[in-house]
Amino acid sequence: MPADPTGGYVTNPRQTKLLMTQDIGDVTRFMEGAEMLGTGLQVRRIALPKRDEPHVFQEWWEVRVFDDPHLGSREHE
Template identity: 80%
Template sequence: MPDDPTGGYVTNPRQTKLILTQAVSDVTRFMEGAQMLGTGIQIRLVALPKKEEPLVFQEWWEVRVFDDPHLGSPDSE
């Protein structure tokens, strides 16, 4: 996971967590948590360059968790 000094917490008070992971189990865990808590979630598959090889890209899951269940929906963007 890329270096993140904030531990994934973001400055937007309505967006509570941002993680980048390559493990589908992490994505599943956050999906289940969002469903149980009734929070919004947004999941995207992104390609990011490697630090040591900027022309080589790796796939990452970008997971954003929101306090408001409507903020993770496509209508909110």
């Protein structure tokens, strides 16, 4: 499957792209892209169980890119 050169940009402003990675370089790339495009971005550090060992957890970066910059923000802060 070829890489998406747009980084997952879609015309529907309510659609999001979700990236799960353990590489901080991927997170940085999406942060830079979101800044250039003016899109919303949400980054969280999460722990998920390993597939073969459900009692062993790995840390992941969860990156959500919102095509509408306001969808990732909190309304009542």
